[in-house]
Amino acid sequence: MQLAASATDVEAVSTLVSELCGVTLGASKGYLIEARLGELVDRFHCGSYQELANQARSLMNDALRREIVDKMTTNETLFFRDRSPFEALQHKIIPHLIDAKEKTAYPTRLRIWSAGCSTGQEPYSIAMTLSEMIPDIHDWDISIFATDVSDDAIKTASTGVYAAHHVERGLPSQFREKYFQPSTGGWQVTDAIRSLIRFQRANLLEPFTGFGRFDVIFCRNVAIYFTPERRVDLFKRFADSLSADGYLFVGSAEAPSDLTHRFFPEDHCRSTVYRPHGSTSLT
Structure with missing residues (x-):
């Protein structure tokens, strides 16, 4: 029988997860x-979820902390999610x-960051979009x-292997034929697309050093x-990480007020994108 989580357990785990990666659990x-x-x-062999959280706080239990983060942060995603940003x-x-x-x-240099890329569908969607636009x-x-x-999400993303039902959700059929190849377990992104992406574990609560x-x-x-x-702190640091003429995409549920005075919005292709103040407005 699965152990039930008490209110004390929920508070202990929620506090730990928030400290480790910023995610707030209600x-x-x-x-x-x-x-x-x-x-x-x-x-x-814990008697409660609170005891598990206490064990994770031990200096010797970094592996447990990472596993808790893996289990509490992996969310569902898909290729070309909310298609308008890619348009x-x-x-x-x-x-x-x-x-x-x-x-x-540097006329041919482009730098793009997919922050919080989950299992990789977003950066691969970006890479396929660029490949469609730039033949060479x-x-x-x-x-x-x-x-x-x-760690688990980055491992999955790096291999680029997805079950058939993941590839069928949101991905145009012609893209599957062009940018994927059959693989054990489903379909694998081609090496040509994977080579455009560098995957790395990173915590958005920490400085973006390097x-x-x-x-x-x-x-x-x-x-x-x-x-x-x-959120305010994160968006300020994103502003510092963008080029003077850069662009920031956030989720539709993220409040514009959180983007501080550092950005102004522009609407393109049914999508809102944010620009650092001082950028050239795109009409």
Whole structure:
């Protein structure tokens, strides 16, 4: 029989998860804790979820902390989720960036960050979009940086292997034929697309040391799980990580007020994108 999570258990686990990765769990999430952490409670011979949280706080239990983060943060996603951001990327943003860079020292350099990439469908969707636009893409200096706090998610994303039902959801059939190949367990993204992406585990609560600057940042449906104070801090640091003429995509549920005075909104292809103040408005 699965161990039930008491109110004390929920508070202990919620506090731990918030400290580890910023995700805020409500008081009603006892069922989620039971479903995702029940096996860990048994494996570590804990009498409660609070005891499991206490064990995770031990200096010697980094592996347990990471496993808890893996289990509590892996969410459902799909290729070309909410298609409009990718349409805006294809029809407005990338053409504008290419034009803006034409007379610079690096006319073929593009830097894109998928922050909170989960199991990789978003960065692969970005890579396929770029490949459709730029026939000689591998002659360009293009880097898609994809990060997530979950080790398991990054491992799945790096292999690029997806079950058939994941590939069938949201992915145009012609893209499957062009950018995937049959593989044990389903379909694997081709090496040509995978080579455009660098996957790395990263915690958005921590400094973006060594990440560099980006032309476009995607961080969709991630910050909604943060406290308001952490959202504001995150968006400020995104502003510092964008090029002067950069773009930030956030989820439709993220409040514009959280984007602070550092950004202004633009609407393209039924999608709202945010620009750092001082950028050239795209009409």
